[in-house]
Amino acid sequence: MRDVAVISVGYTRVSEHWEKSLKGLFVEASLKALESAGLSARSLDGVYVANALSGYIQGQTNLANVLADSLGLYDKFAISIDAGGASGALAIHEAYMDVAHGIRDLVLVCGVEKMSEASPQDVVSALTSAQDQEQFKYTGITVHSLAALIYKAYLKRYKARQEDVALMSVVDHEHALTCSHAQYPFKLSVEAIMDSAFLAEPVRVLEAPSPGDGAAAIIMCPHEMAKELGLPHVRVAASEVARDRINPMEREDLLAMRALVEASRRAYEKAKVKPSDLSFAELYDDYSVMGVIALERLGLCDPGGGVELLKRGEVTLKGSVPVNTFGGLKARGAPLGAVGVYQAVEAFLQLTNNAGQNQVKGARVGLTHTSCGFNSVVVINLFEVCC
């Protein structure tokens, strides 16, 4: 297998981009990534598109072919990856595997999502459509209600307080303050969270992301090519995928998150690092409690210990394990299928010392955790400084 590097990134701000189409966002992020590497689109060997909802919201299927064509790549390899919230990281995984195995050399991965065109009810339907519709359509169960049941189980098992779990969202907003691509760059207090309405009791509106539009792109190639091109780059140290029962209610233990434990264990082993070696971690905190559980199941603390890390400020930019260094899902924003690529972009910015005011000093190795369906698909990508 060949070593694989990320040589360039491009991205839009996460926002409600009323003036930009799905295609427009894709082209903007992709061209930015190409420009910053000084490459032309025609030099690419393939395009990996990550998206979860275009078939539902825009009525656009066959997305990779439509989008690659819009970039002038009417004759190049293109594929779409759809795995809900995990799409972006899974697309990176697929691109990584293809480059590592010598199938393709220079590839573009772009995650794109446009959620602002759907009504709030449609967004709940769209998010819930990632679960088995034969079961969900006729019951009124929502993704928020599944999160609520997990949240209650967490609070009960670890005798935790919601006010403490909600600190996850507070940290996200604190980090987004200085992030130019964040959807919500403002401070958020625990009080404001606890005063916000319920999505499903006890999950509060301000503990989960709001619909957003955005696109993020990265260019990957063999490590040797990156050196020849003379571009700043980071190495993909590991990319591991694990799965679990898609409906969390069918798992023996609601909080075990087996796929998360398994994927991260394999990634650490492959990259020869320990959780304590991580300079930072980008977590898939689609609900505050899912971020806290991720801290624990990634091995950054013991099960039940996530709240303590938050309270001690260890996960802030100046703490021992900075997480969601640009605002995470809650505040940078969560254009669903693009999330994993945004996380990779942020890891690249950290590891190339381009994170501005959000820079984690001396960052050497960063982890991205991307999932869908409450960790039913988990992708752990590890990036590290090399050369």
Next chain:
Amino acid sequence: MVTSAYWRTRLHRYRLVGNRCAVCGKAFFPPRLVCSYCGSTKLEECKLPERGRLVEYTVVYSAPKGYDVVVPYVVGIVELENGVRVVAQITDVDVNEVKEGMEVELTIRKLPEQLEGGMICYTYKFRPVIG
């Protein structure tokens, strides 16, 4: 979803019919085509008990299209008398009076008409056992 999909799922929606793996004995609701524990395809239809206990619940405020007209409503995990767990709506109970551990029983109820563009649909829900 089209009318045939609604019709096709009538047994499990109207009568709480699941299935059971003939090899390892695991029971499923809704019914499965392949046992997700042992991989067997020998699955036999089985009518599930209509009574159980509410293990955990939540009150839904942000609902999908069609259900947004009936918020808030209760959704919970019901453990049936044979141990099978079903996630379903809990009805006939005030959102402030619903309790974990509550005895509940099956009832067939109409879904919001908005769900299928005016088509009247029914499904399983659970309600508190009186007395």
